[in-house]
Amino acid sequence: MLSALIAGLATGALYAAAALVYNVMFSTSKVLSVTTGHTAMLGGVFGAWFMQAFGLPVPVALLGSIGVGALFGLLTDFVAIRRVLSRSDEHLWLLSTLALATMVQQAIALWWGTEPKPFPRVIAQDFGAGLLDQKYWLPVIVAIALAVGLELFYRRTLYGKLFVAMSEDIFAARARGIPTDRIRMLSYVMAGAMGGLAGFAAGQLTFAYFALGLTLTLNGFIALAVGGLGSNLGALVGGAALGILSSIATYYVGGEFQQTISVGLLMVVLLLKPEGLFGTRNVRPV
Amino acid sequence: MSISLRRALVGAAALAWAAGAFAQDAIRIGWLSSLTGPLSSAAIAENQGVQFAVEEINKAGGVNGRKLELITRDTAGDPTKAVNLAKQLAFTEKVHFIIGPVNSGESLATVPILARAGIPNLIIGSVDELVDAKKYPNAFRAINTNRQWIEAANHYALNVIKRKKIAVIGDTSGYGTSSAKTAAELLDKAGIKPVYSVLIDPNKTDLTDEMNKAKAAGADVVMPWSAATGLLARLLNTRGDMGWDVPIVGHPALMAPAIKKLLNKPEYWGNAVAAGYVSTTYDEKGKLPAKTQALIDKLHGKMGTGEIDYMLWWVALGYDTVKIVEYAVKQANGTDPKVIQKVLENTKGLQGVYATYSWSAAQRNGFPDHQIVMNQANSFKDGAYRAAR
Numbered sequence: 001m002l003s004a005l006i007a008g009l010a011t012g013a014l015y016a017a018a019a020l021v022y023n024v025m026f027s028t029s030k031v032l033s034v035t036t037g038h039t040a041m042l043g044g045v046f047g048a049w050f051m052q053a054f055g056l057p058v059p060v061a062l063l064g065s066i067g068v069g070a071l072f073g074l075l076t077d078f079v080a081i082r083r084v085l086s087r088s089d090e091h092l093w094l095l096s097t098l099a100l101a102t103m104v105q106q107a108i109a110l111w112w113g114t115e116p117k118p119f120p121r122v123i124a125q126d127f128g129a130g131l132l133d134q135k136y137w138l139p140v141i142v143a144i145a146l147a148v149g150l151e152l153f154y155r156r157t158l159y160g161k162l163f164v165a166m167s168e169d170i171f172a173a174r175a176r177g178i179p180t181d182r183i184r185m186l187s188y189v190m191a192g193a194m195g196g197l198a199g200f201a202a203g204q205l206t207f208a209y210f211a212l213g214l215t216l217t218l219n220g221f222i223a224l225a226v227g228g229l230g231s232n233l234g235a236l237v238g239g240a241a242l243g244i245l246s247s248i249a250t251y252y253v254g255g256e257f258q259q260t261i262s263v264g265l266l267m268v269v270l271l272l273k274p275e276g277l278f279g280t281r282n283v284r285p286v
Numbered sequence: 287m288s289i290s291l292r293r294a295l296v297g298a299a300a301l302a303w304a305a306g307a308f309a310q311d312a313i314r315i316g317w318l319s320s321l322t323g324p325l326s327s328a329a330i331a332e333n334q335g336v337q338f339a340v341e342e343i344n345k346a347g348g349v350n351g352r353k354l355e356l357i358t359r360d361t362a363g364d365p366t367k368a369v370n371l372a373k374q375l376a377f378t379e380k381v382h383f384i385i386g387p388v389n390s391g392e393s394l395a396t397v398p399i400l401a402r403a404g405i406p407n408l409i410i411g412s413v414d415e416l417v418d419a420k421k422y423p424n425a426f427r428a429i430n431t432n433r434q435w436i437e438a439a440n441h442y443a444l445n446v447i448k449r450k451k452i453a454v455i456g457d458t459s460g461y462g463t464s465s466a467k468t469a470a471e472l473l474d475k476a477g478i479k480p481v482y483s484v485l486i487d488p489n490k491t492d493l494t495d496e497m498n499k500a501k502a503a504g505a506d507v508v509m510p511w512s513a514a515t516g517l518l519a520r521l522l523n524t525r526g527d528m529g530w531d532v533p534i535v536g537h538p539a540l541m542a543p544a545i546k547k548l549l550n551k552p553e554y555w556g557n558a559v560a561a562g563y564v565s566t567t568y569d570e571k572g573k574l575p576a577k578t579q580a581l582i583d584k585l586h587g588k589m590g591t592g593e594i595d596y597m598l599w600w601v602a603l604g605y606d607t608v609k610i611v612e613y614a615v616k617q618a619n620g621t622d623p624k625v626i627q628k629v630l631e632n633t634k635g636l637q638g639v640y641a642t643y644s645w646s647a648a649q650r651n652g653f654p655d656h657q658i659v660m661n662q663a664n665s666f667k668d669g670a671y672r673a674a675r
Contacts, residue, residue, distance in 0.1 A: 001495075003492070003494040003495055003498065004494075004495045007491065007492035007494060007495070010491070010492070011491055011492075109322065109323065110322060113326070113327075114322075114323060114326055114327075115327060115515055115516075115544045116515065116516035116519075116548065117544075117547065117548070118547050118548045127523075127526070127527050127550040127551060128527055128529070130527070133527075136492075205491045205492070206489075206491055207516055207519075207548060209489070209516065211489075212489075215489065247495075250486075250487075250490070250495075251495050254484055254485055255457075255458050255484065255485045255486040255487045255490060256458050256463070256485045258458070258487050258490075259487075
């Protein structure tokens with residue numbers, strides 16, 4: 001039972017990290033990008049590749065994964081967001097980000113293969129460590145660090161304040177002279193880097209696997225909706241709740257209900273508290 | 287237009303006409319392969335066998351003087367694509383035979399279509415429902431059935447290593463669910479009720495609970511029925527990390543070379559046994575059956591003498607499917623589907639590399655039970671395995 005909790009917490013932390021990635025992109029563009037999970041997938045695959053194919057030390061491979069994630073964030077903004085947002089207010093970004101996510105997943109499948117591949121040990125540790133194994137705790141530490149870091153970034157830095165300004169009212173921000181396109185691009189690069197880091201940290205848990213992206217995109221979204229869109233604390237709580245609940249449900253009733261439980265959680269929260277546990281209700285000024 | 291240009295055009299037209307006539311004369315084989323996408327590793331190896339056999343037969347002058355023409359289509363493991371491509375092969379390309387698709391899920395979708403089109407279809411998916419002499423008279427299975435794998439593994443667990451407390455593990459995919467169900471049914475027939483059975487999401491990141499529960503239930507053998515290498519590797523890792531020396535007996539994917547790289551320690555692969563084939567199992571002297579060795583020698587001749595790093599039986603199966611086409615066309619003295627069906631229905635003991643095939647009017651499963659054998663999962667060498675004792 002304890003192992004179900006810890007394993008659930010670890011997977012939940014990865015969902016939480018995906019929810020944070022959503023938050024960063026959403027704050028500046030009001031877009032829920034389908035590529036969210038794929039940033040983490042790229043982090044895991046490239047991390048494994050850097051370490052195994054080139055024998056790079058862990059810190060260098062980690063930086064590489066973050067870099068690949070950041071580049072992918074930049075590409076997402078450039079290919080799937082920029083023109084779509086400038087031309088239309090409709091939710092066409094859903095299609096453009098889905099298209100990019102699918103293309104990237106297919107490309108990785110062709111290059112990397114469709115079988116999961118191993119992710120090397122990040123810290124020297126014996127495999128008999130049981131529940132203290134790094135594969136459970138690295139994602140948890142990284143998710144908490146990302147959430148704390150984001151809060152500090154929003155509160156203490158000028159750029160963070162620009163993000164907040166844009167999330168509150170993008171037109172007012174632009175009227176005040178904020179270069180909104182550049183800030184949005186920066187937010188996508190940052191989100192990509194965060195995803196790459198999370199994917200690297202969870203690599204031993206998930207293996208380096210091409211199809212991780214869509215699962216994370218879906219579960220990250222559930223974590224986000226449960227916790228409340230825009231709230232970093234909500235993302236952490238939502239992710240952990242989803243991970244632990246799925247894991248415990250699987251423990252008691254078996255794996256065939258795992259997806260039903262997670263989507264069921266989303267339905268319940270949306271019915272009882274549509275804005276999520278820590279979300280703020282949007283009041284439209286009349 | 288100058289005269290020489292006109293001549294050239296006339297010449298080209300004549301050449302095109304001749305090529306068309308040749309193409310009509312060729313025996314056209316449609317090959318539905320999932321060269322990309324899930325299970326692509328099996329398909330890529332099968333493709334080598336298929337291509338190799340086609341080249342070999344064509345080099346020797348074809349079948350009854352007709353060349354084989356291979357038309358390969360990549361289904362990417364997607365049933366919808368498989369259906370479209372099967373229709374294209376049947377109605378546009380007008381092929382004489384179709385081999386595949388590779389995955390059972392795709393075959394379930396294409397078999398009825400090819401039955402209506404009346405095209406002989408060699409089945410290489412293992413799910414039991416794929417063949418039916420009445421509904422799909424043109425479909426003949428070359429691979430074993432899933433049930434045959436499970437029966438062999440159950441026999442090994444119950445009668446060879448004499449275990450009675452069985453934990454059955456399936457995955458939540460269609461294949462995993464139906465296999466786990468069949469395994470439970472067959473055990474039930476033998477008077478055994480599993481002490482623990484569970485279905486697991488193939489991408490579940492941690493199997494500690496499932497293995498702890500199996501142990502707590504008193505399991506003395508764990509039988510996984512899943513083709514997901516990630517899941518199987520996690521199962522082996524969890525058992526190793528727990529320090530639990532329970533035998534794991536099950537699906538052939540347990541011995542896939544891809545598993546090795548996913549293990550925390552190489553020794554975690556020990557005490558694991560998977561259903562394999564007589565044709566790709568070394569005997570006590572370390573020799574393979576003569577036909578298999580001959581195929582390996584030919585492969586080495588073509589691709590160099592390096593170690594074969596994929597499961598050889600996929601290549602042998604692919605190779606055999608084309609040889610079955612060759613045999614059927616020779617016996618039928620043509621490609622008339624009705625005659626081909628009669629020929630295959632009356633086939634007894636057709637010697638292939640992968641197996642010896644027999645079909646009848648009522649039986650469309652060509653693979654004999656006794657050519658399945660249990661292999662030590664960690665004994666992979668040059669594409670083949672050692673038998674489990």
